[in-house]
Amino acid sequence: MIEIQDIYKTFGDNKVLRGISATFKPGINNLIIGGSGSGKTTLLKCIVGLHEPTAGKVLYDGECFTTMTFRERVPIRKQIGMLFQNSALFDSMTVEQNIMFPLNLFTDMPKDEKLDRVNFCLKKVNLNDKNNLFPSELSGGMKKRVGIARAISMQPKYLFVDEPNSGLDPLTSILIDNLINEITEEFNTTTVIVTHDMNSVMGIGDHVVFLDNGEKWWEGSKNEIAHTNNKELNEFVFASKFMRAARAKL
Amino acid sequence: MFHTLGRYLILLRLSFRKPEKFSVYWAEIMREMTSQGIGSLGIICIISVFIGAVATIQVAFQLSSPLVPQSIAGSISRDSTILEFSPTISALVLAGRVGSSIASQIGTMRVTEQIDALEIMGVNTPGYLISPKIIAGLTMIPLLTIISVALGLSGGYIACIVSRNISPTDYIVGLRDSFNPIIVTVCAVKSIAFGFIITSVCSYFGFYTSGGALEVGQSATKGVVFSCIWILFADLVISSTLL
Numbered sequence: 001m002i003e004i005q006d007i008y009k010t011f012g013d014n015k016v017l018r019g020i021s022a023t024f025k026p027g028i029n030n031l032i033i034g035g036s037g038s039g040k041t042t043l044l045k046c047i048v049g050l051h052e053p054t055a056g057k058v059l060y061d062g063e064c065f066t067t068m069t070f071r072e073r074v075p076i077r078k079q080i081g082m083l084f085q086n087s088a089l090f091d092s093m094t095v096e097q098n099i100m101f102p103l104n105l106f107t108d109m110p111k112d113e114k115l116d117r118v119n120f121c122l123k124k125v126n127l128n129d130k131n132n133l134f135p136s137e138l139s140g141g142m143k144k145r146v147g148i149a150r151a152i153s154m155q156p157k158y159l160f161v162d163e164p165n166s167g168l169d170p171l172t173s174i175l176i177d178n179l180i181n182e183i184t185e186e187f188n189t190t191t192v193i194v195t196h197d198m199n200s201v202m203g204i205g206d207h208v209v210f211l212d213n214g215e216k217w218w219e220g221s222k223n224e225i226a227h228t229n230n231k232e233l234n235e236f237v238f239a240s241k242f243m244r245a246a247r248a249k250l
Numbered sequence: 251m252f253h254t255l256g257r258y259l260i261l262l263r264l265s266f267r268k269p270e271k272f273s274v275y276w277a278e279i280m281r282e283m284t285s286q287g288i289g290s291l292g293i294i295c296i297i298s299v300f301i302g303a304v305a306t307i308q309v310a311f312q313l314s315s316p317l318v319p320q321s322i323a324g325s326i327s328r329d330s331t332i333l334e335f336s337p338t339i340s341a342l343v344l345a346g347r348v349g350s351s352i353a354s355q356i357g358t359m360r361v362t363e364q365i366d367a368l369e370i371m372g373v374n375t376p377g378y379l380i381s382p383k384i385i386a387g388l389t390m391i392p393l394l395t396i397i398s399v400a401l402g403l404s405g406g407y408i409a410c411i412v413s414r415n416i417s418p419t420d421y422i423v424g425l426r427d428s429f430n431p432i433i434v435t436v437c438a439v440k441s442i443a444f445g446f447i448i449t450s451v452c453s454y455f456g457f458y459t460s461g462g463a464l465e466v467g468q469s470a471t472k473g474v475v476f477s478c479i480w481i482l483f484a485d486l487v488i489s490s491t492l493l
Contacts, residue, residue: 050366070374077372088363102371105270154371 001025002047002158002190007056009042016042017053018214026157026190029181029204033195034211035236040194041085041162043211047192048080048160049073060158078106081151081189085163087143089135089150095122096131099150106154121149125179141172145179152183159183161193165200173197177204198237201225210236258454264376265384265453275382282386286348290394293347294340298398301335302327302405303412310415320416324424327406332433333493336398338485341444344391345477349452352383353473356456357466365457380453384446391445392438399437436492443484451477 002024009017016039024030032040045051047058049065058065060076068076089098099118103109109117122128125145135143144164151159161180165173181204184191195201201208205222210233218233225237226247238244269275309330310323356379359365368375403425410418452473459469 048370050369074372077370080370082367082370084363084367086362088367090364090367091358091362105274105371105373160370 001061002192003057003059003062004043004047005057005059007043007046007058008054009039009046009051010054016214017046019056020211020214020216021056022209022216022219024190024192025207027184027188028191028206029184030190030192030207030209031195031201031205032192032209032211033201033205033236035196038211039214040196040211044160044162044192044194048082049077078102078154079157080160081154081156081158082160083144083147083151083162083164085166087135087147089143089146091135094132094134095127095138095146095149098135098146099153102150102154117153118149121153122146124152124183125149140167141169141176144168144172144176148176148179148183152187155187156189159189159191161191161195163195163197164193165195165197170199173199174203180204198240198243201237212236257458258450261376261380261454261457262450264374265380267374267377269377269381270373275378278378278382279385282382283390285351286344286383286386287390287393290344290347290390291397293343294394294398295401297339297343298336298401299405299408301339302331302402303409305330305335305402306406306409306421307413307415310410310413314415320420321424321427323416324406324421325427326424327421328403328425328429329433331402331406332399332437333489334485336402337395337437337440337444338481340395340398341391341441341448341481342478344394344444345448345452345474345481348387348391349448349474349477350470352449353452353456353459353470354466356380356453357459357469360457360459361462361466376457380450380457383453384449387445387449388442389445391448392441395437395441432492436488439492440485440488443488444481447480447484448477451480 005021007017007020008015020043032043034040042051046053053066056066063076065073065076090101093101096118099121100114103114103117107114118131119128122130125148127142127145127149130138130142135146138146159180164176164180168176177200180191180193183189193200202222208220208222208225209216210218210230212232218228218230220228225233228234238247306323306327309326310320313323313326359379365375365379368378407418407421410416410421455469455473455476459465
């Protein structure tokens with residue numbers, strides 16, 4: 001379980017996050033949603049330690065991550081898997097080397113065992129036999145799937161996903177969403193997904209946190225979204241004609 | 251300026267933290283040595299032969315007097331090649347070839363979130379990305395300088411055969427005449443210092459890149475320019491201290 005308590009983040013005079021608190025439980029998909037510039041990615045980076053919060057705490061299973069030194073954070077970081085918006089695969093390595101990289105660095109597994117793990121992860125994301133391709137030879141959707149395979153190679157306890165569907169067609173988006181959902185349920189990971197894709201929200205949003213202008217405005221499940229009276233959330237969710245029509249039918 | 255210097259020193263300190271796994275770092279060091287050493291061999295060979303040849307022809311031309319023995323041209327050419335041309339000119343060329351490659355490689359990794367991905371995994375990113383490059387620079391650039399010296403002196407010999415300003419025999423006599431081993435020490439110190447400057451300064455500019463493709467290019471340019479300035483400054487300090 002991950003708890004964030006009263007997180008503030010400022011860049012110079014720009015207050016990006018203003019006192020955000022939330023709890024992300026394991027085994028469900030926790031979504032952070034909001035418009036562009038609302039602070040979703042900054043919040044995610046504060047949670048994983050890529051940004052240091054100006055104030056507030058991030059707790060991983062009760063342990064305060066924010067106050068830990070680099071070395072103290074390493075054991076927690078080994079339990080974190082993250083899929084980046086642009087996949088962030090290592091260009092100079094093949095698919096197999098990308099997935100094997102954390103295993104090489106942090107485990108003493110024999111080579112055969114590491115290869116088995118790589119093939120297991122690739123099978124999980126339906127990319128069998130792509131071991132020797134380089135990232136430049138993959139499509140956007142395939143890169144995302146390799147990113148997921150790398151993220152789960154260390155069998156993480158916490159899975160973070162930044163804009164999983166950006167730049168993907170609707171069918172591939174659904175495939176990626178289903179994959180994340182499957183991994184969350186199968187490995188009981190604490191999954192935190194940052195997105196502004198309403199299809200993802202309505203598809204896999206077990207727990208949704210809505211941010212606007214750096215503040216938390218609403219928290220609930222996908223089933224509660226359609227019936228909320230929160231003005232900011234309604235403006236965001238029902239911005240499109242399609243969503244307004246869908247709500248009218250409810 | 252102090253802010254930049256402070257960040258540079260902190261980055262260097264972080265680069266030499268204890269590695270997570272030595273075997274992975276060792277593989278990176280070997281990869282960097284191949285990239286920096288073998289990758290730069292061609293350009294170093296070409297410039298060294300030409301610089302050695304041109305230096306010998308020009309010195310022989312300026313000393314063409316019946317009062318000066320011809321072999322002096324060989325001695326002057328040898329000292330200039332070992333003391334200045336091979337270490338400094340090679341380092342300036344390598345700042346362009348190796349330095350820009352390092353800055354743009356690390357800079358691209360930064361803007362495409364590959365460095366963030368490493369940090370999330372718990373990797374000491376300065377250590378993994380920068381220390382192998384510095385270690386490779388500290389070993390390969392002195393080796394390239396040795397090759398450059400040998401080829402520079404050979405270039406001088408070829409120039410003697412082709413130009414006939416000075417006979418090859420006189421050139422060889424000049425090379426052997428009044429040799430002071432301190433010039434080899436100065437050459438070694440310079441090449442080690444230049445190797446460190448090129449790799450660390452360019453890594454610094456690459457590591458702190460922010461933005462996109464345009465900024466990666468700017469970081470590479472800054473890395474090369476600052477490396478060249480620091481190489482010339484270190485050249486002056488080492489020469490005035492050791493000679």
